[in-house]
Amino acid sequence: MIPEIGHFALIISLCLAVILTLVPAWGAWRGNSVAMALAPSLSVGLLVFVGISFACLSTAFLQDDFSVKLVASHSNSLLPPIYKFAAVWGNHEGSLLLWLLILSLWTAAVAVFSSQLPLLVLSRVLSVMGGIGVGFLAFSLFTSNPFARLLPGTPVDGSDLNPLLQDPGLIIHPPLLYMGYVGFSVAFAFAIAALMGGRLDASWARWSRPWTNIAWAFLSLGIMLGSWWAYYELGWGGWWFWDPVENASFMPWLAGTALIHSLAATEKRGLFKSWTVLLAIFAFSLSLLGTFLVRSGVLTSVHAFATDPARGLFILIFLAIVVGGSLTLYAFRAPAVSSRVSFGWVSRESLLLWNNVVFLVATITVLFGTLFPLMVDALGQGKISVGPPYFNAVFVPLMALLVPFMGAGPISRWKRDTVSRWRGELVIPAAVAVVCGFTLPLLQAPYNIWVALAVLMSSWLFIGLARDVLQKVRTPAGPLRGWRRLTPGYCGMVIAHLGFAACVTGVVATSQYSVEHDLKMRPGDVRDLAGYDFRFIDVMQVRGPNFVAEEARFEVTRDGVPVAIMMPQKRRYLATGSVMTEAAIDAGLFRDLYVAMGEPVGSGGAWAMRLHYKPMVRWMWLGAILMAAGAFTAALDKRYRRQRATSPAETVAHGV
Amino acid sequence: MGSRLKLFIPLLLFAILALFLFRGLGLDPAEMPSALIDQPLPEFSLPELGGASNLSRADVIGQVGLLNVWATWCVACRVEHPYLLELAGQGVPIFGLNYKDDDRGASEWLVELGNPYELNIVDREGTLGLDLGVYGAPETYLLDAQGVIRFRHVGIVDQNVWATILQPLYQSLQAEMPVQ
Structure with missing residues (x-):
């Protein structure tokens, strides 16, 4: 009975998602505020019904209901209860339901926490997210029903969860990863809503930023846990394999990193508007592409789920509609005229631009490496595989091109800065970094040039950040006052950049000294x-x-x-x-x-x-945790919770 | 107008990508290019892992067996390895093709994880792999007693693959043997 309730709740969710897609969008088009105002309640309703469905599947797993096919093939009566629960997402159908649960969670969160958004924007955003929900709900119901029964012929016991997955890491790794993947749908929905409305201004960037930061933070944690899990569970000490499925999670992360930085420039300076919208579309498209790669069987991987061409075709069509549709919308609606805001070559804007170039090249590199075997095969040129040597060869120099500029980022000024000021600010960090880079590796014989470079780079970042913080804190009113004046946005940046420095050190030291x-x-x-x-x-x-x-x-x-x-x-x-x-x-x-x-x-x-x-x-995982913590901190910034209207009266009333 | 056209570039790139992905759906990455099925195993002369002399085609034929492509850099091979040991324990002859690997690491691997192989061909440059059309590791070829490739499986051989695909073929080939 319980599985049928779950199945039924899933069908109701699909109906709700269809209504959520159509009605508020129609309302936004016709200016019907009643239709638009339905969007938040529909979003919460969607969460409730997907939640019921998920709870039913979990119950089937916890109660060892082996008449459900999924339970019979992925669980066992001897399995400890916590792994019975984790087994819900240790397979294709169940993980898709988890994906849906998280998508409806994000949708409801936008509905609840964005009450300061203009109704027009909110209804468009929720409608776009509802549309994504329709795609995945249909995918689940029509190709991968998690509630299918084995009647008659119910087995006495289940055939157990893959032992590799019986691990605390697996309990939280997929939920965190999906929080990240799916979280980019919020930035995507905001971008599409802005394109629909034709208003690409600083406000949509300000609305998207906290959501993007949180999604990115979850994705960082998810990737970190995956790497940690591989390290201790596979039993041979490796922590990153450039496996297609790992790449599938890494590409949205890279694009998301670019997006976070580009959003900063759009919000503060109104720059790179079209570019930022495009990145928001990219980040989510890459999440969808990852889903396609993992679940369609086009690439071989140790992680890939059992595959089925019908599923692959379904996701590909969905991918074509979502990505193709949004890129078409982008081509027609994005501002074609470059913004009149100008900036000098020596400025924070140009550093952010450089960040974007590096991360975009990195994303494309990984994308290309992942899809290359498929492309060669599709062109009838035989079958080949691309291994870690390719990725390492491209990735290491890219990161080396990033860090020197990253050190200058925090001290740089918007619009126009001068080389002489940078020189003045950076000469001490540079000198200390050089000293650290040459001396610290001496602690470990033999002297290793790669570690020396890594230490040089990370201490360059570390000292630059530390000096900047100390300078900001130094105020006439005393340091305590100065600490309090630091905004969460700034603190988040410092923490995340320190995390990056720790990561670089960890990766290089462990690769060289192990x-x-x-x-x-x-x-x-x-x-x-x-x-x-x-x-x-x-x-x-x-x-x-x-x-x-x-x-x-x-x-x-x-x-x-x-x-x-x-x-x-x-x-x-x-x-x-x-x-x-x-x-x-x-x-x-x-x-x-x-x-x-x-x-x-x-x-x-x-x-x-x-x-x-x-x-x-x-250090590598600690660095990833710091990066996530930084992104969470930055999302707490007060300015994201400001009221919608910025009329003088309200500003006074809120004492901002 | 020119600057508007520029905005269509992402859409165009995506369309190309989608075409590739669509084409990819029709291809099975685990599928053998049909050319080598029912063809004899190519001739080769390559060193034996831990041995002094070179191996040739004659060393691996004469009985129905598996030729398993593996390497220490291959994650999936590690997952596959325990099952190969089990198969070897059941008396299935397995020949190893150590593909683009270094000898020392490969020998250590066999000491550490156990050795399911009758012998190991060292294909450091991947020349035999090229002749076979190896896509990646692990791959497993089913050879009949005359050294003709009867089946190729790309990816891990586990209980499921063995029981549903390889074992029936293996047994029918063995049944053919005495007749010839």
Whole structure:
């Protein structure tokens, strides 16, 4: 019964979404404010019914209702309850329902938190989001119904969730990622609404900015978690593979980064208007493209869902309507005349422009690398694959071109600045950065030129930011007053840029300094790795809720001082019989120690073991968390919550 | 008017991209270019991993078996590996083609994860891979006793692929063997 209620709620959601798309848009066109005013309530209604549907599917999973096909093929009665819940989105149909839930969440959030928007704009925005909802609801109902039953022939037990996915990372990784993906639909909807209304001014940029920041922050966290999950769950210490599915999440992030910066210029200076609208369309289109790539089977990937050409065709048609439609609208409605606002070559505007160029080139590079095999195949030129060497070769120089200018960003002024002022501001950070870059890597022998460059760049960013903050804080009224004067927007920028610096350091240091050994070890053996002694004590049999495992114990010491007891496992999951490696990680700010078990070798209890020493690997994820925190902080800025009308009376009333 | 036309460029680019994507839907990335199916395995002379002498086509034929393309840089191969060990344990002969890899890493991998292979051909430059039309790793070819390629699977061989696709073919080929 419950699955049928869920199915029915999904059908009602589709009806609501259709009404949400048509009625407010009609109202906006005819100037009918009653029709327009329906949009917020319809959005909330959509959330309620998609929520009911999602709750029903979750119930089916939690109650082991194996008559539901999805539950039977992705869950098992032995699975711990939390993973039964996570199994809801550990498959194509369920993850699509999660996507819908999050889309309706964003739609309702816009309806609730944007009451200061003019009704005309709000109804258009919600109508666009409703249209996206129609596409995905139809996709779910017509090609991927999550509530399909297995009647008769209900199995006694389910065939279990893929063991790789039985992990805390998976519980939160997809929801965060989708929050990001789908969140870009808000910026997209604002852009389309602005194009429809023909008013591309600073106000739409101001409305879009907090939403874009929040979506981008979620996407950063989602990507970070994915990388972290791969690191500890795949059992061999890698953290980024340039896999098509990873790229699918990285492309919207890159485009979103460009969008955030370009929105700043549009809001503050009324510049790059058409360009910013185009980026908003790009960011969401790339999210949709990612969906297409993951769910259609056009590319091979370890992550890809079970695929079906009918689904692929459906998303492609939807993609063509959404992206093709919005780009057509853009071509007809975007302001063709370049804005009369001018800026000098030495100015904050030109730095933001440079940021946009770099991130756009990066996006296109990744897009091209991801689709290249498909294009070559489509042209009948055979089948090839593009590997990490291509991406690394293009990406590293791009980032190196970005950072020097990024350091100048915070101190630069709008409109027109002078080289001599920049020189005055930047000479100290540059000098300190050079000193840091040359000396800090000396702490670790042998001297590594790449790490030296990374330290040079990140300290350039760090010192520039620190100096700028200190200068801003220094006021006649004392530093406390100065701290309070910093706006959330500025603080967010500083935090996010620091996060980027940490990320660069982490990526380069861990790529250059990591040490790994594959060894045969017998109980009692001691091996030395990067100054740590790993003593293999013994192997024991342990039992988990739905697996049995062999668990090795390692005692790690440094110069005789105990550091950690590490217990990697080799698990055998009972339902599928699949074997998984569960690495043991001793995490630290400056280094991770990592032990993974291979196979037993010969007799005498010897095992193949993989020992890793990974310096500063945490900095990368810490950096991503900082970037997300920065974006959240910036979204809190008071000016986004200002009232719609800026009439003098109200300004006075609010004391702004 | 010229500046308005400029705004159509993104639409045009997207249209081209959409055409490619549409074409891509009709193609199966896991599909074998038909040219090599039912063709004999190409001749080669390549070193053996951990061995002194060169291997040739004669070393891998004579029985129905699998030729598995793998490399240490390949994420999916790691996922596939435990199942290959299981298949090897069931007595299915598996030959490895270590594709564009470095020998030391490959040897360490086999020590660490276990070795399901009868022997491993080292294809450092990817020459045999080129002849076979290898798309990426992992790939698995089903060879009959005469060394004719009967099937190609791109992607991971797991319980599902083996039971539904490869095993029936493998068994029917084995049944053919005594007759010839």
